[in-house]
Amino acid sequence: MSEFITIADASKQIAAKQLSPVELAKDRLARAKKLDGTLHAFLLLTEDRALADASKAEARIMAGRPKGPLDGIPIAHKDIYNTAGIRTTGHSKLLEHNVPTKDAVTVTKLADAGTVMMGKLATHEFAMGGPSFDLPWPPARNPWNPEHFTSGSSSGTGAAVAAGLILGGTGSDTGGSIRGPAALCGIAGIKPTYGLCSRAGVLPLSFTMDHTGPMAWTVEDCAILLQVMAGYDPSDPASANRPTPNFTSELGLGVKGLRIGVVRHFFESDHPVSPATKQGIDHALDVLEHLGAEIRDVTLSPLVDYHAAGSIILTSEAYAVHEPWLKERFNDYGELFRDRIALGGLIRASDYVQALRRRRLLCLELTNAMAGLDILVSASQTGEAPKIKEVPKWGNLENPSLTMPFNLTGFPAMSVCSGFGVGGLPVCVQLIAKPFAETTLFRVGHAYETATNWRARRPALAGG
Amino acid sequence: MTSTITPEAFDALIAQTGLPLSAEQKATLLAVYPRLQAMIAQITEPMPREAEPGLIFVPEVR
Numbered sequence: 009m010s011e012f013i014t015i016a017d018a019s020k021q022i023a024a025k026q027l028s029p030v031e032l033a034k035d036r037l038a039r040a041k042k043l044d045g046t047l048h049a050f051l052l053l054t055e056d057r058a059l060a061d062a063s064k065a066e067a068r069i070m071a072g073r074p075k076g077p078l079d080g081i082p083i084a085h086k087d088i089y090n091t092a093g094i095r096t097t098g099h100s101k102l103l104e105h106n107v108p109t110k111d112a113v114t115v116t117k118l119a120d121a122g123t124v125m126m127g128k129l130a131t132h133e134f135a136m137g138g139p140s141f142d143l144p145w146p147p148a149r150n151p152w153n154p155e156h157f158t159s160g161s162s163s164g165t166g167a168a169v170a171a172g173l174i175l176g177g178t179g180s181d182t183g184g185s186i187r188g189p190a191a192l193c194g195i196a197g198i199k200p201t202y203g204l205c206s207r208a209g210v211l212p213l214s215f216t217m218d219h220t221g222p223m224a225w226t227v228e229d230c231a232i233l234l235q236v237m238a239g240y241d242p243s244d245p246a247s248a249n250r251p252t253p254n255f256t257s258e259l260g261l262g263v264k265g266l267r268i269g270v271v272r273h274f275f276e277s278d279h280p281v282s283p284a285t286k287q288g289i290d291h292a293l294d295v296l297e298h299l300g301a302e303i304r305d306v307t308l309s310p311l312v313d314y315h316a317a318g319s320i321i322l323t324s325e326a327y328a329v330h331e332p333w334l335k336e337r338f339n340d341y342g343e344l345f346r347d348r349i350a351l352g353g354l355i356r357a358s359d360y361v362q363a364l365r366r367r368r369l370l371c372l373e374l375t376n377a378m379a380g381l382d383i384l385v386s387a388s389q390t391g392e393a394p395k396i397k398e399v400p401k402w403g404n405l406e407n408p409s410l411t412m413p414f415n416l417t418g419f420p421a422m423s424v425c426s427g428f429g430v431g432g433l434p435v436c437v438q439l440i441a442k443p444f445a446e447t448t449l450f451r452v453g454h455a456y457e458t459a460t461n462w463r464a465r466r467p468a469l470a471g472g
Numbered sequence: 473m474t475s476t477i478t479p480e481a482f483d484a485l486i487a488q489t490g491l492p493l494s495a496e497q498k499a500t501l502l503a504v505y506p507r508l509q510a511m512i513a514q515i516t517e518p519m520p521r522e523a524e525p526g527l528i529f530v531p532e533v534r
Contacts, residue, residue, distance in 0.1 A: 216527065312514060313514060313515075315511075316510075316511040316512075316514035316515045317514075317515045319511055320511060320512065320515055334491055335490050335491060335492070338491060338492050338493070347497070347500055347501065350489070350491055350493070350497075350501055351501065351504070351505075351508050353486075353488075353489035353491060354485050354486075354489070354501070354505065354508065355508070355512070359512045359515070359516060361525060362515050362516045362519070363515045364525035364526055364527060365519055365523045365524060365525050365526070366515045366519065366523075366526075367525070367526035368523060368524060368525060368526030369519065369523055369526075370526075371526055402504055402507070405504060405507040405508070405511070406507075
């Protein structure tokens with residue numbers, strides 16, 4: 009069996025009865041056991057459940073009743089997604105023994121699609137902060153170099169997908185928590201439009217900034233996963249009641265005639281990126297232009313405006329979510345989470361409201377800027393992953409986040425690998441589309457991925 | 473970055489939260505408070521009166 013396989017390829021082989029879901033699950037479990045002592049991507053490996061799911065998938069395939077492209081595909085969930093009867097901790101001492109009675113809606117949807125559930129994945133505590141070394145479990149490590157950071161908070165998903173322990177997984181993104189680890193682990197990850205994917209049954213951090221979404225090796229695999237995760241959910245008060253498009257329908261159409269805007273000031277002056285990241289973005293733009301896209305520069309408000317409004321809202325809402333526990337069990341939280349969130353108690357109500365007003369103005373600005381465009385391009389991270397022991401505690405206050413603008417505005421955004429830096433770790437580009445235009449986002453990301461050879465390279469530690 | 477808040481005023485702010493902070497934890501937060509103040513200043517620049525919050529309120533109960 010190939011050490012690495014995408015969801016799209018595995019799906020074809022399973023449907024053709026050339027690949028056994030049981031053998032695939034056993035192979036990935038063996039990889040996880042071999043590598044996870046170094047990577048710490050899993051908080052819990054659910055071996056029995058995985059083998060049971062795989063057996064059922066195999067029976068369906070052999071009986072000629074496959075459920076679809078995810079039948080028999082090994083995935084895992086970030087450990088803020090509730091899983092019935094299976095521990096869900098938020099990577100925190102506060103929920104160390106928490107066993108939900110009900111799945112998150114997206115967990116149920118993915119299970120109903122025939123996926124094989126491999127386990128629960130590391131996160132930053134309650135999906136914020138990190139890396140932390142004072143929690144009941146260690147932080148995930150980057151498969152490209154375990155001395156380095158994965159970013160977060162969907163850190164375990166990033167590491168496990170990049171190392172081939174799973175073929176895809178779930179993440180959540182409140183300020184960049186899907187796109188960050190996707191970027192630093194060299195995979196693809198999409199934060200869909202706010203309201204597209206249910207958040208019901210996922211531990212909340214910030215009600216108006218939280219998004220759920222998939223992470224996988226390729227853009228195409230993300231589209232396949234999102235197809236199942238997306239859709240109206242009346243149990244999520246922010247869920248958008250609109251039809252779900254076919255997210256793979258435009259893969260392969262290319263980018264000829266599409267109009268792409270580049271927010272250069274975000275990554276050249278507002279928060280300058282590394283030469284390798286800049287080179288990767290410029291190369292991506294060259295590739296897309298060569299494929300027929302029209303490229304032009306776009307100017308928005310300074311990145312810090314988006315960052316400040318997003319941070320005030322996120323910190324205030326997260327404080328409101330955690331306030332009862334903060335008062336009763338302050339020291340049961342890890343240092344990073346509790347100190348960052350405690351700041352939320354110092355924000356006045358009027359400042360929170362002003363941030364919400366600023367948000368609307370920035371949404372209007374972004375909408376107007378994209379009126380004549382199909383896609384925006386920016387950076388997602390400033391460079392390669394730093395060493396895990398050198399990540400500053402207050403990085404969230406020191407520099408404006410490149411991902412925050414699209415949590416604040418709810419626009420869909422995706423990280424796609426755009427090469428490697430001087431340290432041999434991945435760099436990436438961020439693509440942004442209009443609300444509910446994920447199909448276009450996948451079209452452009454897929455066109456770029458298939459025109460380059462970055463997907464052929466895997467971490468050496470994982471056998472690449 | 474210098475804070476515009478006195479230690480006494482900061483103590484009062486912390487007391488309002490009801491959080492059980494140690495002296496060391498208070499000092500940690502006081503040290504980064506100017507950065508929070510800078511972010512607040514960033515979003516409280518004058519806006520037109522008609523600029524409403526970026527929220528959509530759906531009055532039906534789902």
